[in-house]
Amino acid sequence: MKALVSYMLKDYLRSYLYVPPVSLFCLWTFVAYTYVPNPIFSSYAVSCAVLYFAAAWLTITLVNREDATQFHITAVHARSFNTVFLSKVIGVLIMISFLIMLAVLYPILIGAFHRSVTLWDVLIAITAHFLISFLGVAVSLYFTKIWSRRKLSTWLLLVLILVISLVKGGVVDSLPSGFSFVTWVFPPSFAIIDVLSQDTVTANGQLFFTFIYILGYASLLTVIFLVLVRKKNAFLT
Amino acid sequence: MRMIELKDVDVKIGDQVILNNVSISLKEKECVAVIGENGTGKSLLLKLLAGVVSPTKGQVRRDIKEYGYAPEIPPKSLHFTAKEYLTHMGRIEGMSREELENRVTLLFKQFNFNFHFHQDYIYKLSKGNKQKINLMQSLLREPSILLLDEPLSGLDPHSQENLLQYLKQLKEKKTTIIFTCHEGVLKENLADRILLIENKEVKEGEMKTEKSYRTVQFSGNLDEISPLINKTVDMQTLRRLQDGIFEVNVEANNSDKLLLTIINQGGKIKFLSKKSRI
Numbered sequence: 001m002k003a004l005v006s007y008m009l010k011d012y013l014r015s016y017l018y019v020p021p022v023s024l025f026c027l028w029t030f031v032a033y034t035y036v037p038n039p040i041f042s043s044y045a046v047s048c049a050v051l052y053f054a055a056a057w058l059t060i061t062l063v064n065r066e067d068a069t070q071f072h073i074t075a076v077h078a079r080s081f082n083t084v085f086l087s088k089v090i091g092v093l094i095m096i097s098f099l100i101m102l103a104v105l106y107p108i109l110i111g112a113f114h115r116s117v118t119l120w121d122v123l124i125a126i127t128a129h130f131l132i133s134f135l136g137v138a139v140s141l142y143f144t145k146i147w148s149r150r151k152l153s154t155w156l157l158l159v160l161i162l163v164i165s166l167v168k169g170g171v172v173d174s175l176p177s178g179f180s181f182v183t184w185v186f187p188p189s190f191a192i193i194d195v196l197s198q199d200t201v202t203a204n205g206q207l208f209f210t211f212i213y214i215l216g217y218a219s220l221l222t223v224i225f226l227v228l229v230r231k232k233n234a235f236l237t
Numbered sequence: 238m239r240m241i242e243l244k245d246v247d248v249k250i251g252d253q254v255i256l257n258n259v260s261i262s263l264k265e266k267e268c269v270a271v272i273g274e275n276g277t278g279k280s281l282l283l284k285l286l287a288g289v290v291s292p293t294k295g296q297v298r299r300d301i302k303e304y305g306y307a308p309e310i311p312p313k314s315l316h317f318t319a320k321e322y323l324t325h326m327g328r329i330e331g332m333s334r335e336e337l338e339n340r341v342t343l344l345f346k347q348f349n350f351n352f353h354f355h356q357d358y359i360y361k362l363s364k365g366n367k368q369k370i371n372l373m374q375s376l377l378r379e380p381s382i383l384l385l386d387e388p389l390s391g392l393d394p395h396s397q398e399n400l401l402q403y404l405k406q407l408k409e410k411k412t413t414i415i416f417t418c419h420e421g422v423l424k425e426n427l428a429d430r431i432l433l434i435e436n437k438e439v440k441e442g443e444m445k446t447e448k449s450y451r452t453v454q455f456s457g458n459l460d461e462i463s464p465l466i467n468k469t470v471d472m473q474t475l476r477r478l479q480d481g482i483f484e485v486n487v488e489a490n491n492s493d494k495l496l497l498t499i500i501n502q503g504g505k506i507k508f509l510s511k512k513s514r515i
Contacts, residue, residue, distance in 0.1 A: 003325070003328035003329045003331075004329050006325075006328075007325040007326075007328070007329060010317075010321075010325075011315060011316055011317065014316035014317075015316055067312065067313065069308045069310050069311070069312050069313075070312040070315065072284065072287070072289040072306070072308055073306065073308065073312060073326070073371075073374060074326075074329065075288075075289055076287055076288070076289060076304070076305075076306045077326050077327075077329040077330045077374075077377075078329050078330075079302065081289075230291060231291065
């Protein structure tokens with residue numbers, strides 16, 4: 001697995017496909033904290049939302065990086081399809097971990113918050129950023145070229161789903177009563193944004209449940225993807 | 238020993254059945270050519286055997302784990318040099334760095350991979366060089382079964398001959414080789430068995446062995462030479478051209494043996510024709 005991740009990352013880094021999402025995220029982070037002081041968790045809620053999109057962008061470009069031929073060769077050497085896909089997911093998460101560090105630590109280092117940050121605040125922020133990124137990765141796997149070769153429509157549909165899932169709370173309020181179930185099909189990224197929208201977030205049962213829920217949802221999406229991809233004969237057409 | 242077995246296998250792409258009810262068994266040390274017209278599913282059959290495609294219906298049984306697979310179209314867009322790429326593929330397979338260093342050097346030599354191309358990324362290389370890299374990755378860990386999709390595609394005649402000789406060596410080392418091809422040269426020189434894909438079905442094809450011959454003109458003492466060569470050549474084709482010069486037709490495979498015998502008996506080779514089917 002280590003060799004696979006190293007191969008994936010090296011080729012991806014040399015392709016420079018990561019430059020647009022990473023630079024946009026960095027730029028956003030620097031601009032967002034230009035004015036100080038800022039509320040801690042509300043600021044982190046916004047960086048989570050931006051990271052959600054960056055994670056999706058990185059996933060699509062990294063998973064689509066290998067062409068069908070190379071994917072088959074890699075799978076034969078690795079002796080497993082799932083190992084290859086898992087290594088791609090791990091590769092994206094490794095790249096995202098640098099963005100998480102920037103998103104969480106940069107405002108602390110420049111003293112951009114209105115109060116001092118505790119260790120719990122940092123741990124909650126890192127976990128929230130990681131989980132929303134993982135969710136973004138898991139959702140985006142279904143929009144890679146394994147499923148559809150129509151690039152533009154796939155991108156547009158993915159962005160639409162990400163946006164709706166982020167503003168799910170507002171969508172539910174605007175729907176007629178009894179129709180809120182329509183939003184259930186969208187990934188639960190709003191749950192994290194909702195939790196972080198308060199200025200004081202304590203490590204209580206509700207927070208723990210939200211994190212477990214997101215982790216379970218993203219893991220399940222990834223597992224279902226791995227099962228489906230095997231059945232669909234990935235990259236065959 | 239059976240290595241791979243397909244039983245009542247169907248493969249669909251979208252709604253279209255490409256391979257229907259395929260039942261084949263590949264045994265140890267076999268060399269099998271898969272032939273058929275364009276688009277009949279030769280590459281798909283190889284992908285199925287390599288395990289990168291799952292059957293829509295039926296069973297695939299593999300009794301081996303170590304196999305090499307070279308697809309028809311070589312990888313193209315990679316940002317690696319040939320050595321980096323082969324090292325990565327070997328590392329993914331679990332080979333040690335030292336083992337890989339030796340193996341890659343050996344493969345570069347075997348495939349005459351030009352030193353000038355060592356520093357170039359793969360996407361910058363010619364089709365032929367990409368194909369060499371494609372073949373080399375399939376041979377990183379001398380596999381017990383080798384699946385080659387159009388292995389001669391893109392190679393120059395010298396490299397084709399080189400590959401043919403290497404595959405012959407592998408065959409002698411008891412490697413099972415399955416390849417798709419349109420060229421007769423591989424089929425005739427390597428295959429023990431032919432699988433023909435026709436109307437979505439895989440059938441056993443006929444081995445058409447078209448022998449090739451060479452004409453040898455030599456001088457020397459025929460009484461001394463003829464007893465030694467009568468098992469190698471068809472003596473009915475022997476004719477006297479002029480005093481002390483004879484001509485004989487010999488199966489191309491036996492020509493080296495004949496030439497050696499003549500020279501060892503003090504004779505001289507006056508003319509040696511190219512291979513032809515007569």
